[in-house]
Amino acid sequence: MHIDVITALLADLEAGFITWEQALKQVTALPTVWHTAEWKRQRDALIGTACAVCATTDGPFVLQHLTPSPHFKEVCQTVKQELRNQLLPQMEAQVTAADVAAHVGPGDERQACPTCASVSIRERKTMQPRYVCSRGEKGWHAFPYFDVPFTVRYYTKQKTTDHASAMEMAREFLVSVAMVAEVRKYDQAIQHEATLRSLRQTLVYRSLKDTATYCKKCAFKEDLPLIQRKIYAS
Ligand SMILES: [Zn+2]
Ligand SMILES: [Zn+2]
Structure with a gap:
């Protein structure tokens, strides 16, 4: 044996x-x-x-x-x-708050729906009101049309307009990157x-x-x- x-x-x-x-x-x-x-x-x-x-x-x-x-x-x-x-x-x-903030960045200014703050809106050439919210169009909220868009900050890497969840996602990402590098040493x-x-x-x-x-x-x-x-x- x-x-x-x-x-x-x-x-x-x-x-x-x-x-x-x-x-x-x-x-x-x-x-x-x-x-x-x-x-x-x-x-x-x-x-x-x-x-x-x-x-x-x-x-x-x-x-x-x-x-x-x-x-x-x-x-x-x-x-x-x-x-x-x-x-x-x-x-x-090891991942500091400064690292996370730097990863998220200042975000881009984007035009959004004034009702739901979604950035997936489109401008219509001839029809009034000028804008339509895709989410609203799908039934997420009533009346998807508006004339004046709302300005939001969009965090591209995290694909969100919510700063707190962008920070959370960035932290998770940076910790996982650090982990992969550390585990490799072992x-x-x-x-x-x-x-x-x-x-x-x-x-x-x-x-x-x-x-x-x-x-x-x-x-x-x-x-x-x-x-x-x-x-x-x-
Ligand atoms: Zn048996
Ligand atoms: Zn909307």
């Missing part, structure tokens, strides 16, 4: 004797465990005579792994998300941590310790969300 090989690799990786790439390469080069005779023997010895979920004694039964073993990419995503959560307060503090550390976790998961999986006897129906029911997630992800 190569438990000693993987345990040794994990120790070497934890100690920094090998890189995550070397560890991962060696683990993926190992023969597929569930094809080995030893695996089949151990699994058959562990399978009981009743389902742990529905208690049926009608076989056939399978040995269900109770600890999930996500794909390496999924583990990387989890590690990355944990890092983002950890870095968020720091990134938020690329190797993320893969290292994900490899450590993957090796530990592999050991649990191969040890067949965290398992239970399931009937095929219950095993299918439990695996279904996982199968659906994999189909969705592929």
Whole structure:
């Protein structure tokens, strides 16, 4: 089952004797465990005579792994998300009010509907009143026509006339930009941590310790969300 090989690799990786790439390469080069005779023997010895979920004694039964073993990419995503959560307060503090104000800018003067302040208005060549509000035309408000437009400030990058929401959007944007740049610095550390976790998961999986006897129906029911997630992800 190569438990000693993987345990040794994990120790070497934890100690920094090998890189995550070397560890991962060696683990993926190992023969597929569930094809080995030893695996089949151990699994058959562990399978009981009743389902742990529905208690049926009608076989056939399978040995269900109770600890999930996500794909390496999924583990990387989890590690990355944990890092983002950890870095968020720091990134938020890094983006100053002045940065946000500079990003929003003074805005452009635009002509808008006097009823709803929307900038999607158009001027009519011959008809009176001269202007029509597109929103009003679609039924957002009564009487979409007007002669004198209302002047507003339009924040182009945020596509809004509302200063407070432009500031909020700009802050979110600048924090996300800072986050992407910061997370990139941790690329190797993320893969290292994900490899450590993957090796530990592999050991649990191969040890067949965290398992239970399931009937095929219950095993299918439990695996279904996982199968659906994999189909969705592929
Ligand atoms: Zn069952
Ligand atoms: Zn309007």
